Amino acid sequence: MASISLQPKFSLHPNNSILHFHPQNKPQIIFFTRKVKIKTKTKCSSIDPQQQQQKQRESFTRKKKSVIETEKGVDPVGFLTKLGITHKAFAQFLRERYKSLKDLKAEIFTRHLNLQEMASGFEILGTHRHREHRVDYMDWAPGARYCALVGDxxxxxxxxxxxxxGLYGHDDYGYWFIILEDKLREGEEPDELYFQQYNYVDDYDKGDSGVTIDEVFQRANDEYWEPGEDRFIKNRFELPAKLYERLFGPNGPQTIEELGEIPDAETRYxxxxxxxxxxxPSNLPPFDVIDNGKEYDIFNVVADPAWQEKxxxxxxxxxxxxxxxxGRKAWLKKYSPAIPHGSKYRVYFNTPDGPxxxxxxxATFIQPDAEGKQAYAIHWEPPPEYTYKWKHTAIKPPKSLRIYECHVGISGSEPKISSFNDFTEKVPLQLLNSSYVLPHVKRAGYNAIQLIGIVEHKDYFTVGYRVTNFFAVSSRYGTPEDFKRLVDEAHGLGLLVLLDIVHSYSAADEMVGLSRFDGSNDCYFHTGKRGHHKYWGTRMFKYGDLDVLHFLLSNLNWWISEYKIDGFHFHSLASMLYTHNGFASFTGDLEEYCNQYVDxxxxxYLILANEILHALHPNIITIAEDATFYPGLCEPASQGGLGFDYHVNLSASEMWLSLLKxxxxxxxxxxxxxxxxxxxxxxxxxMLVYAENHNQVAIFSCISKALFEWIKFSSYKYSISGGQSLAEILLTQGNDKAPQSNELLLRGSSLLKMIKLITFTIGGRGYLNFMGNEFGHPKxxxxxxxSNNFSFSLANRCWxxxxxxxxxxxxxRFDKDMMKLDKNEKVLSRGLPNIHHVNDTNMVISYLRGPLLFVFNFHPTDSYERYCIGVDEAGEYQVILNTDERRYGGQGIVKEEQYLQRTISKRVDGLRNCIEVSLPSRTAQVYKLSRILRI
Structure with missing residues (x-):
């Protein structure tokens, strides 16, 4: 068959790992070795380069227009209008951002079919088993000149x-593609068909059926095909060759120039x-052409209705x-896997600076470097009998979140790195008649766990925030199958599993991770100062690059698709939202959110991440950790927001630390x-609130001590811990071995309960507690x-x-009953509280949230016998939670006969009625309207 010299641009199709076409402006030729069998669809074009450029521009405009049309009802400044905010500069910034986002989507659609494909890179990149007894490997390294996969x-x-x-090569985007063919075992004959497929998962013990390909074709011809319909099956090039010969004759043109002008469709027809x-007459489908008389549809190809129905x-x-x-059994008998399960491998690049x-x-599983040996990837393709089988389905997100934040490595009581299996099985909790951490979380009343430090990182002491390999669970805790079991067990208990994800920066290590991955300095990251975090020594992503977006968006989708994660906590957004990495003073002026320092x-990227995640996985939860309160974090993207479900109030925990110290x-x-x-x-x-989290209980040692001391007193203190938990400050006074007086213990216990209760009930729809703090972990x-001689003495939990x-x-007990309060009374899912009584002199706070009345007396010495608190509804109010009860370590000053209070018709705090309550010092009470009185 004659061919045209205008060659297509190749890249891999995600569905079948076969090359498909991307139009381009300039002719190119891609050479492949003879042993590679590639299935392609041949397509001849008679359009000259100028016409093709015009066609590309029209396609780009059409896709851009389709993006606009599919976003009807979008108001780029909608959330500002809703909040009644007038700020011309920020409104203009939002409009320009919306336009640039549309352009970005249109550009994405020139490379990808849709946004879903944009987030599905894990389906083709990395190593993947192909049914045609081979392994395909693909990676992105535009700065390399040569690529190889090396391993044991x-x-x-x-x-x-x-x-x-000249040998596979790479496409114009810098994606390298390598085929690793399974090795034929000694004494075995190669497959009769080069496209012989093997089922590696289902019916994996199925062997050769003994049916030859000729018998299959004959049966299909006798039982299925109409006479003549199977003529092109054995030789798939016959049909396009015949078509080309019919169009241009047996000696048709060989180039575009020889092709010349082609008559219009009507003349040709x-x-x-x-x-x-x-x-x-032929048995081929009868087609004909009709003219509808419309400019855009002059010729409409239709088939015979009877043939169409058939x-x-x-x-x-x-x-x-x-x-x-x-099946798999037949494959293993005949072939040796190109990369056996558990193989160690790395990617080898030849770059302008050397190999x-x-x-x-x-890579999805990594062995970090140790004892001077370089890190390597581990090919993870366990046999089906050893692959984890999911038992439970994901659960729908609740209306309010009670999150238990965990770090698997420190979850044990022994001075060592605990594993996924330890976390699921081996922490002794005899008090709860349980030997598992996860049931402890469930019985403690939480409905979600949030895991930190799960993604692979080189140095354990960085707590997981200097990520090196974004698609891999940390091998120090176990295997991918172990992590799947942990997630599945949590789902079985009705617990959501949230993952702390770090897309705001990356580790700067070069032997592992992404820094200078292909030998260049700008593969994944910015060059110069912008490519490095201002203080943390980490690398900053180049979010404007389509391939970097492809990597990050696919990474989010991977954790959900592979491990059934229920949501993400996006770590430290301030470091990525601003070129100064958030190290600046914020006054709240909207000008600060749209000036030259905003990335x-x-x-x-964050808007795209939320849009794609919520479209692909409607029940997903996204949480934004941003100390600068960037406007519109939790507003819909269609109204000018970023689309998060929750945002973290980081200032709450800092306030409590400051007050106590x-x-x-x-x-x-x-x-x-x-x-x-x-x-x-x-x-x-x-809002998601917490009294303390890992930022307050862990020392981040990924920075120098001098820098740590500087940041500790800076305005950015929220991101670096002070090294003490609230319980350590209040209960041990910095020395957990020294016996404390009853007075100090009473003060510490009382304040801890009050701090937790007011933080839990006054904020938004989410609350977070760090592992162990529910019982006041003293260390x-x-x-x-x-600096501590690599000691594990403080890297565990005192269960x-x-x-x-x-x-x-x-x-x-108090923390458990506090969680039960939300479970029974739906505190967090109700509207915001009506804070109607704040007295700085008496140090009393009172607010209403639904039918519940919360009263706090923070005064260290003064108690009040008949303190008037305003309420709206007249009736009887019953105490349902009291921080001073003896079973919570209190003094029990308020007796049970005082738990029921009837309202008095007296206007207090702007409300029509009031109750007179007894308020001992450093206590809090929760009242519920148990009976309404009609007057």
Whole structure:
């Protein structure tokens, strides 16, 4: 068959790992070795380069227009209008951002079919088993000149499995593609068909059926095909060759220049009809052309209705082809896997600066470097009998979140790195008659766990925030199958599993990770100062690059698709939203959110991430951790927001630390407490609050000590811990071995309960607690590092404290009942509270949330016998939670006969009625309207 020299541009199709076409402006030729069998669809074009450029521009405009049309009802400044905010500069910024986002989507559609494909790179990148007894490997390295896969499966040879110019090569986007064919075992004959497929998962013990390909074709011909219909099956090039010969003759043109002008469709059709008017009838489908008289549809090809009905009723002949598909057992008998399960491998690049080896960017299991040995990827393809089988389905997100934040490595009581299996099985909790951590979380009343430090990172002491390999679970905790079991067990208990994801920066290590991955400095990251975090020594992503977006969006989709993760906590957005990485003073002026320091590409990435995640996985939860309160974090993207479901109030925990360390008890400001806990009132409904999390209980040692001391007193203190938990400050006074007086224990226990209760009930729809803090864990977390001689003494949890009567059991009982309060009364899912009483002199705070009345007396010494608190509804109010009860370690000053209070018809705090309550110092009470009185 004649061919045209205008060659297409190749890249891999995600569905079948076969090359497909991308139009381009300039002719190129891609060479392949003869042994590679590639299925392609041949397409001839008679359009000259100028016409093709015009066609590309029209296609781009059409796709851009389709993006606009599919976003009807979009208002780029909608959330500003809803909040009644007028700010011309920020409104203009939102409009320009919306336009650039549309352009970005249109550009994406020139490379990808849709946004879903944009987030599905894990289906083709990395190593993947192909049914045609081979493994396909693909990676992105535009700066490399040569690529090979080296490992113990090929003797670490950089030439055995390689790709270079003239041998596979790479496409114009810098994606390298390598085929690793399974090795035929000694004494075995190669398959009769080069496209012989094997079923590696289902019916994996199925062997050869004994049916030859000739028998299959004959059966299909006798039972299925109409006479003559199967003529093109054995030789798939016959049909296009015949078509080309009919169009251009047996000696047709060889180039575009020789092709010349082609008549219009009407002329060609009439000439074809005239030429074949005397031909005998054919069993091929009868087509004809009609003219509808419309400019855009002059010729409409239609088929005979009877033939169409016959075609629709005919099922595909798949049953015949499954006869020749063999199972895993037959494959293992005949072939040796190209990369056996558990093989160690790296990717080898030849770059302008010389050869280098890297851990593949899309690898799913990594062995970090140890004892001076370079890290490597581990090919994870366990046999079906060893692959984890999911038992439980994902659960729908609740209306309110009670999150238990965990770090698997420190979840044990022993001084070691705990594993996924330890976390699921081996932490002793005799108090709860359970030997598992996950049931402890469930019985403690939480409905979600949030895992930190799960994604692979080189150094354990960085707590997982200097990520090196974004698609891999950390091998120090176990295998991917172990992690799947953990997630599945959590789902079985009705717990959501949220993952702390770090897309705001990446580790700067070069032997592992993405830094200088292909030898260049701008593969995944910005060059120069912008490519490095201002203080943390990490690399900053180049969010404006389509291939970087492809990597990050696919990474989010991977954790959900592969591990059934229920949501993400996006870590440290301030470091990615601003070129100064958030190290600046914020006054709240909207000008600060649209000036030259805002990374607009990063903002668009977050919008795309939320849009794609919620479209592909409607029940997904996304949480934004941003100390700057970027406007519109939780507003819909269609209204100018970023689309998150929750945002974290980082200032709450900092306030409690500051009050406890720097302010005497009697000088605490009730007004400051309430205003800080509510945060920005415009976004309070979707706020996630905590009294403390890992930022307050772990020392991040990924920075120098001098820098740590500087940041600790800077305005960016929220991101670096002070090294002490609230319990360590209040209960041990910095020395957990020293016995504490009853007075100090009573003060510490009382304040801990009050701090937790007001933080839990005054904020938005989410609350978070760090592992162990539910019972007042007395020690901080300190990971093993050089400064402590790599000690594990503080890198664990003291679960044994729950087995002893005392303050820790008391605190745990209170925390458990506090969670039960939300479960029974739906506190967090109700509207925002009506804070109607804030008295800085008496140090009393009171607010209403639904039918519940919350009253706090923070005064260290003053108690009040008949304190008037305003309520709206007249009736009887019953105490349902009291921090001073003896079973919570309190004094029990308020007796049970005082738990029921009847309202008085007296206007107080602007409300029509009031109740007179007894308020001992440092106590809090929760009342519920149990009976309404009609007056």
């Amino acid at each position: 499966f090929n003797g670490w040879s950089p030439t055995t499995n390689a790709a270079r110019e 009439k000439a074809h009809k005239e030429l074949h008017k005397d031909d005998p 075609f629709r009723n005919k099922k595909p002949p798949l049953a015949y082809w499954t006869e020749i598909r063999k 280098l080896e890297r851990v593949p960017a899309w 607009n590409d990063a903002v668009k 720097n302010t005497p008890d009697h000088e605490w400001s009730m007004s400051k407490i309430t205003s800080t806990l509510l945060g920005n009132k415009n976004y309070a409904d979707k 901080r977390v300190e990971f093993p590092m050089p 044994d404290l729950l087995e002893k009567e005392g303050v820790y059991q008391d605190l745990f």
